[in-house]
Each structure stands twice: as C-alpha cells, then as structure tokens.
Amino acid sequence: MFRTLAHLISDPNLQGTTTPDAATTFAIHPVQLSRWLEEVWARGGIANWPQGSPTSLRIDNALGDPAITGRLRLPDGLRNDTLRSGIRPTPPTPPTIPPDFMPSPPAALGLDLQLPLPWEHLFYAYLVESTGIVEIMSEVVRRYVVGETLPTPSVDTVVWVRATEELFFRDPPLFHIGGLTSQLRPDAQVNRRNAYWRMFGCDLPHPPRGPVDGQPWKRDTGPGANLRFIELWTELLRQVWVGIENDRNSSGANPTDANYVGYLCQTIGELLRLRRRNGLLAREEFAYVTMLSWFHLTVEFDTPVVRDLSAGAGLAGGNPADRLTAIGARVGITPPRHARELFELADLVSPLLWFIELDQFSAASNAELLYRLSGTPNPPLQATMARIIDLWQSATGDRIKDLAVSVRRSPAATQSAQPVRLPAPSAAVSPSASAQPFVTPSTNGSVTAPRA
Amino acid sequence: MTREDSSLWTILDKIAEIEERQVAVLDALASGQQQPAMNAGQREIELRFRALRNMLGNFGRRGEPDVALLPVELHTGYDHDRLVFAAGLPKGAHAVTRFYRDGTQEKTDVDSLVGCPPVLDNPGDVVAVQVTDVKGNPIAFGLIRRVQHGIGKA
Numbered sequence: 001m002f003r004t005l006a007h008l009i010s011d012p013n014l015q016g017t018t019t020p021d022a023a024t025t026f027a028i029h030p031v032q033l034s035r036w037l038e039e040v041w042a043r044g045g046i047a048n049w050p051q052g053s054p055t056s057l058r059i060d061n062a063l064g065d066p067a068i069t070g071r072l073r074l075p076d077g078l079r080n081d082t083l084r085s086g087i088r089p090t091p092p093t094p095p096t097i098p099p100d101f102m103p104s105p106p107a108a109l110g111l112d113l114q115l116p117l118p119w120e121h122l123f124y125a126y127l128v129e130s131t132g133i134v135e136i137m138s139e140v141v142r143r144y145v146v147g148e149t150l151p152t153p154s155v156d157t158v159v160w161v162r163a164t165e166e167l168f169f170r171d172p173p174l175f176h177i178g179g180l181t182s183q184l185r186p187d188a189q190v191n192r193r194n195a196y197w198r199m200f201g202c203d204l205p206h207p208p209r210g211p212v213d214g215q216p217w218k219r220d221t222g223p224g225a226n227l228r229f230i231e232l233w234t235e236l237l238r239q240v241w242v243g244i245e246n247d248r249n250s251s252g253a254n255p256t257d258a259n260y261v262g263y264l265c266q267t268i269g270e271l272l273r274l275r276r277r278n279g280l281l282a283r284e285e286f287a288y289v290t291m292l293s294w295f296h297l298t299v300e301f302d303t304p305v306v307r308d309l310s311a312g313a314g315l316a317g318g319n320p321a322d323r324l325t326a327i328g329a330r331v332g333i334t335p336p337r338h339a340r341e342l343f344e345l346a347d348l349v350s351p352l353l354w355f356i357e358l359d360q361f362s363a364a365s366n367a368e369l370l371y372r373l374s375g376t377p378n379p380p381l382q383a384t385m386a387r388i389i390d391l392w393q394s395a396t397g398d399r400i401k402d403l404a405v406s407v408r409r410s411p412a413a414t415q416s417a418q419p420v421r422l423p424a425p426s427a428a429v430s431p432s433a434s435a436q437p438f439v440t441p442s443t444n445g446s447v448t449a450p451r452a
Numbered sequence: 453m454t455r456e457d458s459s460l461w462t463i464l465d466k467i468a469e470i471e472e473r474q475v476a477v478l479d480a481l482a483s484g485q486q487q488p489a490m491n492a493g494q495r496e497i498e499l500r501f502r503a504l505r506n507m508l509g510n511f512g513r514r515g516e517p518d519v520a521l522l523p524v525e526l527h528t529g530y531d532h533d534r535l536v537f538a539a540g541l542p543k544g545a546h547a548v549t550r551f552y553r554d555g556t557q558e559k560t561d562v563d564s565l566v567g568c569p570p571v572l573d574n575p576g577d578v579v580a581v582q583v584t585d586v587k588g589n590p591i592a593f594g595l596i597r598r599v600q601h602g603i604g605k606a
Contacts (some may be wrong), residue, residue, distance in 0.1 A: 003509045013597065014522035016511030049503070050551035050580055051496050052590065106600045113525065114553075114579040114596040161530055206531050243475055351504045360497050376489075380518060442536065 001040065001119050001290045003297045008110050008239045009091050024095040027159060028087065032231060034176060036085035039246075041177045041320035042049040042073035042285055044116040046354050062357045068279025072177060074160035099157075120279070120346075125288040126196045127176070127346035130205055131297045131339040132323055134189070138209075138307070140330040151184065152331060156304035168291050178287040195284045195363050199275050200228035205336065226271050236264040237377070237392055237400045240385050243371025245401075247382075262367035269356045294299055299323040319343075350386050461464055495590050496582075503593045522594035533577040535596070537565070546586040550578045 006020035028036075046062045063069065074083060086101035087108040100110075110117045138336050143150050144161045153161065168188075171180045189208050194217035196202060203215075218225070244255040275281055298305060299320040302312040311326030313319055321340035328335050336342075361367045369381045393400045491499065502520030505511075512518030523538040540549075541562060549559045554577070562583075565572055583592040 004507070007509045014506050014509075014521050015523060016506065016519045027478075040557060046504075049500050049593075050555070050557065050581055051500070051582070052492075052549050052557065054454075105597065112598045114598065118504060120508060175469065226468070347508075347510050351501060351510075354504065356500055364490075366494060366497055369490070369498060379490075379498065380505075380512075381498055438492075 001286075002293045003300070004117065004119075005110065006297055009095070012090060012109065019301070020297075021091075022095065022297050022303050023156065024091065024099060025297065026156070026163060028163075029101075029359075030163040032085045032087055032099075033163065033167060034173065035079075035083055036087055036110075037076055037286075037290060038083065038177055039085055039108060039111050040117050040119070040378060041069055042076075042079055043111060044069045045282075045286070046118040046142075048358050048360075049115065051097070061283045062354055063279055063285075064197070064273065064276030065279045068282045071279075072283065074175070074177075076292050086142070086448075091219075113446065115253070119286055120287065120289040120293065121350040122195060122199050122285040123353050124346045124350040125192070125285070125292040125425045126202075126204070127349065128199060128292040128296050129196075129288075130336070131321065131324060132206055132333060132335040132344050133292070135206070135209060136324060136328045136331060136333050136335065137164070137295050137298065138169065139168065139333060140327060141169065143331060151308055151310070153308050154304050157308045160298070160303070160305050163295070167294065177283060177396060179286060179289065180287050186305070187212070187216075190217050191284070192288050194221070195281055195288060197221065199272065200229045201225050202230055214229065222376050224275065226275060229268070229271055231356055232268050233270065234392075234398055236261065236268065236302065236402065237385075237389050239264060239369045241389050241401055243368075244382065244386055246387075247371055247373055256371065258364040258368050261370060262362050262364045264358070264368055265356050265370075266362035268353075269359055269362065272353070272357050281282050283348055296320065296346070297325070338395040341391040345391045345395060348391070351386065352388070394429075395399065431434060469571070472551050484567045492589055499582075499590050499593050502526045507595070520593055522581070522583065522592040524594035524596045525599045526575070526578070526596050527599050535572040535578065535581070537570045537594075540569050541565075541598075542583055542592045544585045545590060547584050548572075548583065549582045550575055551580045551582070553579050 002025055003020065006022045006025040007014060007016075009024050010018040010021040044063075044066065044394045048067065073079065083102065083109045085097065086103055089106050089109050091099070091109065098443050106112060116255045122406050140150065141161050141164050144153060144157075145165065171181060180191055185194075187208075191213065193204060194207065196204065197217050198221055238260050239257065243258075243261065245253045246256050280333045297303075297309075302318065302323075306312055306323050306327070309327050311330070312323040313326075317342055320343045321335065324335050324339055331369060355361060361370060369379075370385050373379060373380055389400050392398065465541055502518055506519060506521045522542070525536045525538050527534040527536055532541075545562050547559050547561055549557055550564070550572075551557050560572065562570070578596060580596060582590050583593040583594070584590050
C-alpha cells in the first residue's frame with residue numbers, strides 16, 4: 001500500500017516513468033498516513049474489473065464479501081470531514097517537505113480513481129515477513145529510541161523512526177481499521193502468524209521474538225487452516241512448468257493438461273475463498289500487507305535510514321535483500337540467504353493469487369495463458385510464471401522443474417503439504433545460520449531465537 | 453432468467469468461444485505461426501493482469517518496463533464533464549469501450565473523439581475504458597482519475 005503511495009506521489013497516472021518517491025512518503029505525518037489507510041479501506045479493495053467479452057465468471061470481489069469494507073469503514077460524515085488525510089491529489093514539484101494538509105476536496109491521492117485502489121494479497125505479507133524484515137527493522141527502531149548504539153540519525157531518519165513506531169509498534173487510534181491487537185489477542189506477531197496459518201497452512205521460517213509459549217497462533221483455529229495450500233501451489237507450478245517446457249513442441253507427445261492447470265487454479269481459489277467467507281481475514285490482510293509494504297519500501301531504495309546505516313546498494317541494480325542484510329548486520333540479525341528471492345516473489349505472486357481467487361484462470365482456455373507463448377515473444381503471464389518457478393525453486397529448494405517429470409513417473413514421490421519448506425528456522429534471524437537446504441520441519445515456538 | 457435460458461446462454465457462450473478459437477487457429481496458419489494467437493477474452497485477462505500489477509506498483513522486471521495502464525482523466529465541471537485521454541491513444545486504436553458503474557458498457561469509434569489529446573464530452577459515470585484495435589482485440593486499459601476543473605460551456 002505504501003509502495004503504491006510512493007508511486008502515486010511521483011507519478012499519479014501510474015505510468016512507471018519515474019522512481020517512486022519514498023522520501024516524501026516517509027515525510028508525511030503518521031496521522032495523515034493512518035487516515036489515508038482508512039480512506040483506502042473505505043473505497044473497497046480488489047474486485048473483478050469490468051470486461052468487454054461475455055464471461056461466465058461469478059467471483060466479483062476477492063475479499064469474501066464486497067460489503068465488508070463498507071460495513072467496517074468509518075461513517076462517511078466522519079471520514080470525509082474531520083478525519084480526512086489531506087494528502088494532496090497532485091503533489092507539488094519539487095515535493096514540499098514536510099508535505100502539507102489539504103483540508104477541502106478534491107479527494108486525496110489514490111482516492112481520485114473511479115475504481116478502488118487494490119492492495120497486495122496476504123501472501124505478499126507472508127513472503128516479505130519471511131525475510132525477517134520485521135525483526136530487523138523493529139530492532140533498528142528500538143535501538144534508535146532507547147540509546148545511541150547506531151550511527152547518529154539524520155532528521156529524515158528520526159521522522160521515519162517516529163512514524164514507524166507510531167504506525168506499527170503501538171496501538172492504533174481507537175476504532176481504526178488497522179486496530180487488530182486487544183486484550184483478547186495482544187501480540188501482533190502472533191496475530192500475523194495466525195492469519196498466515198489459517199490462509200496458507202504454513203508458519204514463518206523463524207521463531208517469534210520474546211517469550212511465546214508453544215504455537216498460540218494455531219490454537220482454536222479449528223478446522224479452518226488451509227493445510228493443502230502449499231501442496232496445491234507447488235503442483236500448480238510443476239504443471240505450469242510442464243506447459244512451458246512443451247509449449248513449442250511441434251511433434252511428439254505433449255503432457256501439458258490445460259484442464260488440470262485450470263482445476264488446480266480453481267481449487268486454490270476455492271481454498272482461499274473458504275477462509276474469506278463473509279469477509280473474514282479482510283481486515284487482517286489489509287493491516288499486514290500495509291505494514292510489510294512500509295518496511296519493503298524502506299529497503300527498496302537508498303532511503304534516509306538506509307543511508308544513515310551505510311546500507312546503500314545503489315539506485316540502479318540495488319536490491320532490497322542486500323540493504324536488509326547490511327542493516328541486519330548493524331543489529332546482529334542475519335536475514336535468510338533467500339531474502340532476495342522472497343522479495344521478488346512477493347511482488348510477482350501477489351497479483352497472480354488475486355487473479356486465481358477471482359476465478360480468472362479456472363477455465364482451461366484461460367489457464368493456457370499461464371504457460372503459452374501464444375505467438376508473442378515475451379507474454380507477461382508466461383514470463384511471470386517462469387520467473388516465479390525459478391524463484392520458488394531457488395527459495396525453497398523444491399525441484400519444481402525436475403519433479404515436473406519425475407512425479408509423473410513415480411506417484412510415490414508426492415510430497416507432504418506440511419510444513420512448508422521455506423527458509424529453515426535456523427537460517428532466519430540468526431547470526432549463526434547454517435547453509436543447510438530446507439529439509440527440516442518448522443519448530444516455531446518451540447525454540448528461542450538467538451539474539452545478538 | 454429461467455434455468456432453460458441460463459443453459460441456452462451457456463451453450464451460446466461455448467459456441468462463441470469455439471468460433472473464436474477457430475478464427476485464431478486460421479489466423480495463425482495464415483501468418484505462418486505454429487500457435488494460434490490469444491483470443492479477445494484471453495487478451496483481456498492478460499491486459500488486466502498487467503494493469504493490476506501496475507496498480508500495485510510493479511512495472512515489469514528491472515529494465516523491462518511493462519505499462520498497461522492508459523492515463524485517462526475525468527474533468528468534472530459545473531455544467532458538463534470531459535473524458536480526456538491525457539497521453540493520447542495507443543497506435544492501432546480503433547474503438548473505445550466505456551464501462552459504467554452500473555455494469556453497462558458503450559463502444560465508440562475513435563474517429564468520434566475530438567481534439568489533441570482526444571476528448572469525449574459528457575461520458576457519464578464511467579469507471580474504466582478499454583481501447584481495442586480493428587479486430588476487436590483489447591490493446592489498452594484505462595482506469596479513470598477524477599480531476600476537478602471549472603469547465604465552462606463548450
């Protein structure tokens with residue numbers, strides 16, 4: 001969400017022609033950002049955009065129930081009057097620092113679109129959090145606010161620290177849509193793990209910080225955890241790879257099965273929608289992708305905090321994982337060595353899963369788009385899937401491309417759906433991480449994280 | 453709608469889809485390609501996928517910009533509105549389909565758009581537009597930004 005805001009500030013028409021303005025985004029007062037999130041939520045999230053061709057699609061909204069945003073939002077009179085964010089719809093050039101407050105209409109930046117601004121899929125939050133970024137950045141903020149063990153921050157970094165603490169490490173304003181901690185679920189990190197467990201049936205690869213007794217995020221979830229998600233997802237990647245491999249076959253057998261790929265997409269969509277009935281998990285998803293996008297934006301460019309911690313990776317060719325690793329070294333936490341893949345995967349998988357949930361690939365003719373070249377040199381969907389397969393294979397150690405053939409010959413080689421084999425528990429958030437491949441099950445909650 | 457009507461529409465949809473695929477195969481054979489090109493429905497899905505990726509702040513891989521969104525502004529004034537294609541229309545544009553908030557749609561030939569950049573007067577409560585080529589294939593998708601202007605009488 002905040003990455004989209006940074007894009008909108010520098011390029012309100014989203015043409016991708018300018019670098020996102022992270023500096024101005026971080027300079028906006030946290031109360032304005034908090035209200036902007038409230039405004040974005042109130043407009044509604046991802047939905048099927050109108051299509052010209054006749055379609056039998058039946059899924060119109062990916063949040064479980066389109067009414068959920070309207071029923072949980074602040075009343076219009078409050079939101080549009082005294083609780084406006086006041087973020088200018090057309091930011092001045094050059095940007096004003098600090099950005100001002102625009103009290104009267106028109107609508108704030110991003111809210112002037114005729115269709116609602118979408119936000120990332122919950123899997124984006126899961127993948128980005130798997131890099132250990134929350135642990136690293138929270139330690140950076142903690143050290144900045146309690147002492148002087150880090151290099152003296154610039155004013156811009158002080159502003160970032162204040163906004164980060166206000167937005168994500170204290171209780172949000174009462175009745176705010178992001179207010180997900182309470183006396184009943186007081187630990188935000190456990191709450192996030194609970195959402196990941198229910199939606200994807202998998203844990204983060206690293207243990208939670210502080211004293212956490214067992215795995216409380218799995219308690220009382222009942223039958224409501226998608227334990228088959230990773231199994232189905234991996235099978236989808238395998239089948240798509242079979243399709244990509246055989247796409248140009250002009251003779252001989254072609255094991256690609258568009259109906260099966262469509263069936264897998266349909267099943268994954270149904271599985272995810274089952275957890276979203278009547279808008280369940282919608283608030284959680286919005287709050288968590290928002291939080292992770294803030295930290296992702298922080299390490300996406302050489303932002304003030306990155307520069308102050310001498311963690312720059314350059315404007316061109318720079319990589320969030322490199323910056324995160326350098327920042328982690330400052331606070332004694334090593335991110336997993338697959339952080340690079342996880343950041344890129346998060347960007348690629350998020351729109352794909354939204355489309356799967358919106359039933360766009362359930363028909364065999366549409367599922368073909370995931371692997372066919374269709375006579376074009378570099379079709380975006382096929383290229384996206386090929387990249388996802390490469391990155392997933394590299395991040396998890398699952399030999400998608402090899403197994404695409406071997407599993408078909410040997411049904412006994414099918415894999416267990418649980419637990420997910422994303423970065424090993426010892427590899428993340430641990431200075432003494434070993435370079436073992438991911439073969440051990442998660443021990444989240446049953447070990448204490450080593451701290452520097 | 454009765455059950456029989458619903459079945460009939462499903463059958464008609466299927467027939468239309470088969471016809472589209474046959475045309476695609478014949479086109480491919482005529483152009484010497486081994487594979488049929490995407491049909492209009494597939495192109496729409498691909499275009500919206502790219503547009504969603506842009507909306508989430510992604511524009512393809514590093515060094516390979518992929519922009520599917522067409523900048524379209526809805527200038528609202530005191531007595532009439534204007535739909536302005538701020539960056540012009542893409543090459544090969546033949547028609548523009550306007551999608552309204554109530555689910556209806558309307559197609560207009562690009563020849564009827566006036567000015568530079570092209571403008572459409574009083575477009576109604578339009579939420580998105582799609583530009584198609586002469587074969588009816590979608591080539592650009594535009595999400596509309598409201599811009600308040602004190603537009604007087606034309």
